[in-house]
Every structure is written in structure tokens, then in C-alpha cells.
Amino acid sequence: MTTILFPYEEVKTKIQSAECITILSHLNPDADAIGTALGIYNLLKKDKIKRVEVVNGSKALPLHLDFLPGFDKIKHQIEYENSLIISCDCGSIDRLGFDLDGRDIINIDHHRSNTQYGSINVVIADYASSSQVAFELLKKLYIVDADTATCFYTALLSDTRYFTTTSVNKEVFDVAYALVEAGAKPDVIAYNFTQRRSLSSLRILEKALSSLTLHEEAKVAVLRVTKEDIEATGAAVPDMEGIVDYARSLVTVKIALFAMELDDGIRISLRSKNVDLSQVASAFGGGGHKVAAGFIMKESGLQESIDRILEKIKELGLV
Numbered sequence: 001m002t003t004i005l006f007p008y009e010e011v012k013t014k015i016q017s018a019e020c021i022t023i024l025s026h027l028n029p030d031a032d033a034i035g036t037a038l039g040i041y042n043l044l045k046k047d048k049i050k051r052v053e054v055v056n057g058s059k060a061l062p063l064h065l066d067f068l069p070g071f072d073k074i075k076h077q078i079e080y081e082n083s084l085i086i087s088c089d090c091g092s093i094d095r096l097g098f099d100l101d102g103r104d105i106i107n108i109d110h111h112r113s114n115t116q117y118g119s120i121n122v123v124i125a126d127y128a129s130s131s132q133v134a135f136e137l138l139k140k141l142y143i144v145d146a147d148t149a150t151c152f153y154t155a156l157l158s159d160t161r162y163f164t165t166t167s168v169n170k171e172v173f174d175v176a177y178a179l180v181e182a183g184a185k186p187d188v189i190a191y192n193f194t195q196r197r198s199l200s201s202l203r204i205l206e207k208a209l210s211s212l213t214l215h216e217e218a219k220v221a222v223l224r225v226t227k228e229d230i231e232a233t234g235a236a237v238p239d240m241e242g243i244v245d246y247a248r249s250l251v252t253v254k255i256a257l258f259a260m261e262l263d264d265g266i267r268i269s270l271r272s273k274n275v276d277l278s279q280v281a282s283a284f285g286g287g288g289h290k291v292a293a294g295f296i297m298k299e300s301g302l303q304e305s306i307d308r309i310l311e312k313i314k315e316l317g318l319v
């Protein structure tokens with residue numbers, strides 16, 4: 001990996017000159033979004049003079065992340081006026097869910113599709129998680145304590161699917177090592193993260209798995225859950241995280257699609273084994289990474305949305 005030049009001085013000056021700071025992450029946050037935001041929150045709140053708040057626009061947070069230090073401090077509305085914004089894991093400004101007109105933004109992310117909406121953009125697409133970006137940026141400016149290390153490590157564990165994704169390399173283990181040295185406890189985090197599932201998450205998984213269909217000589221797998229499935233199981237969106245990975249894990253599969261019929265549209269998760277999904281995602285107004293992308297389809301129903309994506313995959317000759 002080539003040497004990356006971080007804007008240490010610019011970031012330091014911005015943070016130091018701000019009276020109050022609002023740390024944001026994307027709507028429907030995952031563990032990388034929340035872990036990166038809380039890690040930065042724990043670092044910055046040690047400065048007693050500065051006011052720091054951590055906010056996410058979604059009401060339904062992934063509750064299994066409640067072991068992260070500061071989780072109970074997450075607000076759903078921005079309370080500070082004219083605060084400096086630190087945006088975490090968010091590819092485009094609209095996915096933050098707030099009107100940020102006129103505010104300075106430090107944009108910390110690793111989505112290749114990031115639209116560079118910040119006053120300072122620290123976007124490194126080769127990094128495995130936004131917490132890896134935040135750690136490499138902030139370790140030069142602050143002493144990373146155990147609370148921050150716990151949040152950053154959890155984010156890294158999640159976005160690498162327990163260190164199994166193609167983004168995992170020596171640098172990722174260097175960061176993990178540094179975070180463990182700083183006080184992150186891998187066994188405690190793994191327990192909290194993987195061994196406290198909700199009943200709804202298993203019930204909805206059962207519904208999703210029973211819907212499995214295969215396409216293009218079993219190279220494309222589709223899972224879906226209807227509004228009725230979601231109601232019957234009591235599942236919230238965070239309960240459905242990771243379901244798409246089951247479809248991808250099938251031996252023949254190159255692309256996996258998981259479709260959720262939600263109130264605001266059909267939410268799509270796409271995953272691949274090394275097939276570049278960025279063209280599919282951008283065709284439907286979504287963004288993401290090469291092998292992981294997501295978007296919401298509002299114009300068509302559940303099955304029609306799936307059919308349109310299958311058609312697009314075929315049209316692009318991806319499998």
C-alpha cells in the first residue's frame with residue numbers, strides 16, 4: 001500500500017478551534033458507523049472545555065452495540081448550533097439525515113463512492129473500516145484509550161466480518177494489534193458482538209433462508225423478507241444485518257442479494273465474491289464498496305425490484 005498523507009495539521013486546527021463538535025454517522029447505522037463515531041466521541045470528550053455530542057438520525061440503533069462505551073449518550077437530534085461536524089462512515093451528505101448547511105465537516109470514511117462533501121475529506125477506500133481511517137488519523141493527535149480502542153476494534157471486527165473480507169491485510173492486523181495494546185479486549189468484544197443475538201434476528205433469518213432462490217446457473221442467490229415476515233418476527237432493520245452473507249457463502253454463488261420490504265421502500269443489500277458491484281449500485285442510486293453495496297428502491301415493489309436488479313446484473317455481464 002502506498003503511503004497515505006493524512007491532513008493531521010488541518011484536522012487538529014479545526015478541532016482545536018471548534019467550541020462544540022457534533023459527531024455524526026449514517027442513517028441505519030452499522031457497527032462501523034457507531035463504533036467509529038463513539039471512538040472519536042470518547043477521545044474528544046476528554047477535553048473538558050469543549051462540548052461534544054454524538055448523534056445519529058435513526059431511532060432504531062443496533063442494540064447489541066450497547067456494550068460500547070458512550071452508547072447511551074447517542075442522541076437523535078443535533079442540539080448544538082454551528083458545531084463542527086465530524087462525519088463517520090457516510091458516503092454522501094444526505095445519508096446523515098440532517099440539514100448541515102454552512103457547517104464545517106470533517107468527513108472520515110472508506111467508501112469508494114464517497115462524494116467528498118466535507119471541508120476536510122479523509123476518505124481511504126483501501127481501508128477495511130472507517131475506524132481504521134479514524135485510528136490512523138487520530139493516533140497522531142491523541143492518546144487512544146481503552147474505551148476508544150474498544151469502539152474502533154468492534155467497528156473493524158464488524159466491517160471485516162471477523163477478519164475474513166478481501167480488505168484484510170497486514171495493516172488491518174497492525175491496527176487490531178495497536179487497539180488491543182491500547183486496551184481493547186478481543187474476547188469480551190467477540191462475546192458481546194456475536195453471542196447476544198435477539199430472538200427476532202434468528203426468526204427473521206429463518207424467513208429469509210426459506211425464501212432462497214438461485215439464478216444464472218446458481219451464481220446469483222436471492223433472499224427476501226416481506227413486510228409480513230418483518231411484522232411477524234418483530235425484527236428491526238439492525239436484526240437483519242449479516243443475512244446477505246449466508247446467501248453469498250454458498251459454493252456456487254458470486255453475487256448475493258437480500259431484499260427487505262420496509263415502509264420507506266425496498267432496501268437492498270448486495271454482496272459479491274470479488275465481482276465489482278459498483279455499477280449495479282450506481283444504476284439504482286446507491287453506493288458502497290466493490291464487494292458490498294446497498295440502496296433503497298422506492299419505485300417498485302419487492303419482486304419487481306429484485307427482477308430489475310437481476311436484469312441489470314445480466315445486462316452488465318457480471319456473472
Ligand SMILES: [Mn+2]
Binds near residue numbers: 128129
Ligand atoms: Mn464501514
